[in-house]
Amino acid sequence: MSEGTKKTITPADTLKSESPLVLTARFEPVAGLDRFQPAGFPEVGHVIYKAPRENGSLEQVCIVDSPASMANHLESVCMRGAHDFELVDELAGMPHVRCVTGKLNDDGKLADREVVVTSLTEGHRIASSYFIDGERLQGDSPNIIRIRQLNDEAKKLKGKAKNLNGEEKKKVEKEIKQKEDEAKQIKINASFQSTLIREFGIELPGSSKAHPPTEKWWNVFRTIFQYDPNSLVHGVLFPQWQIKIPRFLTAHLEAFGASRVDRSGVKFDRLGKTTSGQPIFAVDETTASEIRATFILDLALLRSFGRQNGEKELGLTEKQKEFLVALALWKIDRLVAAPFRFRSGCYLRCSKVTEGETVPHEPGTQEPKEPKVELQPNIRKSLENAGFPAKPITDVYWPREELYREGQEETVTANNDEDENDEEADG
Secondary structure (H helix, E strand, C coil): CCCCCCEEECHHHHHHCCCCEEEEEEEEEHHHCCCECCCCECCCECCEEEEECCCCCEEEEEEEECHHHHHHHHHHCCEEECCEEEECHHHCCCCEEEEEECCECCCCCECCCEEEEECCCCCCHHHCHHHHCCEECCCCCCCHHHHHHHHHHHHHHHHHHCCCCHHHHHHHHHHHHHHHHHHHHHHHHHEHHHHHHHHHCCECCCCCCECCCHHHHHHHHHHHHHHCCHHHHHCEEEHHHCEEECCCEEEEEEEECCEEEEEEEECCCCCCCCCCCCCEEEEEEEECCEEEEEEEECHHHHHCCEEEECCEEEECCHHHHHHHHHHHHHHHHHHHHCCEEEECCEEEEEEEEEECCCCCCCCCCCCCCCCEEEECCCHHHHHHCCCCCCCCEEEEECCHHHHCCCCCCCCCCCCCCCCCCCCCCCC
């Protein structure tokens, strides 16, 4: 393959190739800047470690973004904007779960659905308590109205029972228990958790516990794919059911030949309205000879999500596994196609993407030639062939008063408005 030729990578070819597929992207700060801001934490800053090389030397390497943080970045490209949770046109029709709330009409119907979070914005994805513990909407009338009605009736009966004795009191107490049990059962049956347990097929006979026997794992893969295929790309954990699916796509962003740059800033309070005064804060930045993102697609793991058993398909079909490859490649391509802001002080552009593991080389020496690649995810075709349901979005409802609770007053402390030293949680 000549130096100017690019290798084309497609989902179908990738699925048949050796595992893992490793892609490497080189980045550089936008506008030719020397400094950039890695992920870090207050009082700790960012991480620079010494990596051993073949000639016995040590190279300073900085962790710019962890696999968990990179998963969040790769999910963010699926949406129209940081505060717009609608999927981009290319992913229209891809299943995902939304946590919604809103005001109910007099007839108990949800007029306007207010989207709070989705399975692409929540760190634990489909396993988040925002979805597991909420009510799966089947139309516009949440069961909360009937549940409240039963609980109110039980409450009135409790007041009545206080003035009764003997058999009459026992009769009313029995009625109270029936109404409370009915309300509880409606809530359990309507929860998204019950839907998953039922469709996973993991409820043990005669037990309230759930755990997937070996033959039920095919249901687990198939069900997650139908509700939120993104969870199979970046991994998901249901600790209560002992279900843990590792990441199919793992990404790292690191800087090589790194040096720490310490500087400071000051926050002015010209009106004197805060208790923080005029604090001076520290800012951690880095310079490096190379910034490199590594994307690892564990094809062996993906292939384990489904197989052919005679004439029967177990787990995911080949077309469904091909969609997961297409989604992973599409995310990578979207992330590197244009300058990307990893955080306020880390605005990077990709200079090239190559295939294969990177061979470390000494600074000042010629970099080994690696084949450049062109990603062709064909995401629309793969999505159409994946067999997704006609209604791909699952809404899970929470009453507004349960979702939004009054927060406690926090002590105002000096904060670095410029330094976003945090990483989001990732399941």
